[in-house]
Amino acid sequence: MKVAIIGGTGYGAVELIRLLHNHPYVTVEAIISHSQSGTDLASVYPHTVDVVDMTMDALDITSLSEKVDLVFFATPSNVSKDLIPSFLENGVKCIDLSGDFRLKEPEAYKKWYQSTPADQEYINQAIYGLSEIYEDEIKNASLIANPGCYPTATLLGLIPALKHNLVSKEQIIIDAKTGVSGAGRGLSLNVHFSEMHENLKAYKLGEHKHIPEIEQVLTNESGQEMQVVFTPHIVPMTRGIMSTMYTNLIIEKSTKEIVEVYQDFYKNHPFVRVRPEGVIPSTKEVYGSNYCDIGIYADQRTGKLMIVSVIDNLVKGASGQAIQNMNLLAGWEATTGLNQIPIYP
Structure with missing residues (x-):
């Protein structure tokens, strides 16, 4: 498969380049950057020198459509919605890492993104790319809306409990923490070293x-309207997300029994690793990898189920899951090109 990456200077793009470099069935034909067209990739990302010898190009949709089978959009929100329709009309499949096609209700996009939504025809066409949950739909997609990083960790942690009616669908509290790379590469006072260290x-x-992305998927999976309390935090580390969820148990089960439910739920999904009773994962244990690790604790004293889900926000939370979705779409094993052992320490 021949692919292109649009939005070539961001962290999502350079992570796509890193992971696709050793993919056995894919070649990156073009890296597109509006701000850095004509510039060698290595001059923007020196760690790629003598490894990836490519010059970033300006976007020419017609020319690019003739060269590639699939385009990854590693662009900010409010960009891909104007470009993707032309690629689809030219028969090129698209995986969008931004939020432009995740929300099915245009009014929700207007409210939360403060911008004009994509055309409803393409919103309806987009398949939400939570790989382990919507695998069958992804295989037949032309447009995949790659999930956000926080939703990936959170939804993979919550969905098994909801599908098995272990917890109440009300009063779900999500306490989530991310490393600073989640804010992107742009300069910001919020992630300035002396502000964040x-x-x-x-x-x-x-x-x-x-x-709204989390609530939309939970509503679809649970069969009733759901709302959550979601508090994100930024912590002084480069990569990683930990999403800790607090829910009310509605069935009497031990931690061991619930762990077994989760292990059975994900038994055919190699990138979700459910830890045994008494073991709670940390972000370092998935660093640089496409794994989502989940730990469970059923608190009999308070009647709460606590779920801890960790991912690398740039891999499983973005580029790795995008490649996993490409693999599913192409009919390859989901793990193709993504078998990296997490980096430790």
């Missing part, structure tokens, strides 16, 4: 763009 910040309480 030895510091911990809660941000965008009640207004984070991933709230």
Whole structure:
């Protein structure tokens, strides 16, 4: 398969380049950057020198459509919605790492993204690319809306409990933490070294763009309207997300029994690793990999189920899951090109 990456200077793009470099069935034909067209990739990312010898190009949709089978959009929100229709009309499949096609209700996009939504025809066409949950739909897609990083960790942690009616569908609290790479490569006072080092910040309480995405999927999977309390935090590390969820048990089961439910739920999904009773994962244990590790604790004293889900926000939370979706779409094993052991320490 021949692919292109649009949005070539961001962390999502360079992670796609890293992972696709050793993919046995894929060649990256073009890296597109509006701001850095004509520039060698290695001059923007020196760690790629003598490894990836490519010059970033300006976008020419007609020319690019003739060269590639699939395009990854590693662009900010409010960009891909204007470009993807032309690629689809030219028979090129698209995987969008931004939020432009995740929300099915245009009014929700207007509210949470403060922008004009994509055309409803393409919103309807988009398949939400949570790989382990929507595998069958992804295999037949032309447009995949890659999930956000927080939703990936959170939804993979919550869905088995909801599908097995272990917990109440009300009063779900999500306490999530991310490394600073989740804010992108752009300059920001919020992630300035002296502002972030030895510091911990809660941000965008009640207004984070991933709230409607999480609620939309949980509503679809549970069969009833759901709302969650979601508090994101930024922590002084480069990569990683830990999403800790607090839910009310509605059935009497031990931690061991619930772990077994989760292990059975994900038994055919190699990138979700459910830890045994008494073992809670940390972000370092998935660093640089496409794994989502989940730990469970059923608190009999309070009647709460606590779920801890960790991912690398740039891999399983973005580029790795995008490649996993490409693999499913192409009919390859989901793990193709993604078998990296996590980096440790």
